[in-house]
Amino acid sequence: MSLKLGLLGFGEAGQGVAEGLICTGVPIDILTWDILFPDAGKGAALVKAAERIGVKRAASAAEVAGHAELVISAVTTDQSLVAARQIAPHLGKGTLYLDFNSTSPGKKRQVAEVIDGAGAHMVEAAVMDTVPPHKHRVPLLLAGAKARDVVSKLAPYNMRIEALDGGIGSASTIKMCRSVFMKGLDGLLYECLVSANRAGVGDVVLDSLQKSFPGLDWAQLAGRKLGGAAIHSGRRAGEMREVAVTLTELGIKPLMASATADRLQAIADLGLKAYADENGVPKTVADFMAALAALERQGRAEAAE
Structure with missing residues (x-):
């Protein structure tokens, strides 16, 4: 079966990861939502990128939540907690939520409280290089109780992921x-x-x-x-x-x-x-x-x- 992946945010990082995953040839079903999609001006380039890469667009964060067994949040730094609060009520129990955003450990723990409180599982990702040259193979450090579950789900896609032993914030x-x-x-x-x-x-x-x-x-x-x-x-x-x-x-x-x-x-x-x-x-x-x-x-x- 294809991995059902939800992608919050379709900027540079989201596009790079999605394109890399699709290009592996390993089956994957990606649905993405970006708050700029409805904006005919600012969202036009993002819509065009989704069409070029071959990623389906959702009408809301809730639709992404209903689709995905794993959600990647790749929004702007100042929107990471906002995005988590918007999607959390719609996440299925046990859904994995991988936060890609470059925020402080304290902010990561705040996001974890929201996601875990909804019955899903927060895993933090530290993106250790610029995404575009590496796409889905950008080096990642993961932390959280379910970090190794994320590694297992993404194993077929030959990503460069290291799961740490520490909790959220490590x-x-x-x-x-x-x-x-x-x-x-x-x-x-x-x-x-x-x-x-x-x-x-x-x-x-x-x-x-x-x-x-x-x-x-x-x-x-x-x-x-x-x-x-x-x-x-x-x-x-x-x-x-x-x-x-x-x-x-x-x-x-x-x-x-x-x-x-x-x-x-x-x-x-x-x-x-x-x-x-x-x-x-x-x-x-x-x-x-x-x-x-x-x-x-x-x-x-x-x-x-």
Whole structure:
């Protein structure tokens, strides 16, 4: 029999996972719902993606709940608890609910209270890399009493999943702490290289980093990190706000995490994602600087009108 999978949220993560699962050729029956589907403007691209990938669209979260033996929640960070509350009353007893969202351990436990309280079973997933390059094979850490049940259900699809022994919050704690470094590096590279480029010493600074840390290809790393920042900074800023909550829960003042959230939000507000959608994602440091220059010229032109 095909696995009956429900998918809450059909953004980048949901699309990538769905496409990867379908492309395995192993039978699967996916039904998805996204709150933007009814919006003729904002939802048009999502509807088109569902048609391209071959995923059925639901009319509501309740319809997804009625369909699925396993539900994956891949909504925006700030909507994870809202989505859980909307679907929980409609979940069948024993339904597995896999929360993909990058939220604090405390938020994961709140979601678990809602889902488990409805008679379903919450399992948290910490997504340990960007979904699009890996699709359904993005590395996942799972935690919760039913984590190994989820691993068993998804075993035919050759996913990269590790079930931890700890309870809800174990996986997200690892991801949140890791993100202090991974997303913090985005902010550091942006401030370092954009300021160096503006001063006319960008290449000199990159060469200096290469000499100090010769084990890394700094030009390649910086190009990849800045390109990712161009298209993911808005989402990552939200994640870093959850990281700040996590650190506070642990008794650590989140100075770096909060600053990273602010920097990533500022990058997102530049309009780089829209630029990348139209012109392609920057692949190198030079590409990124060219994108910034183009946006600055555009801003000056608009201000002059």
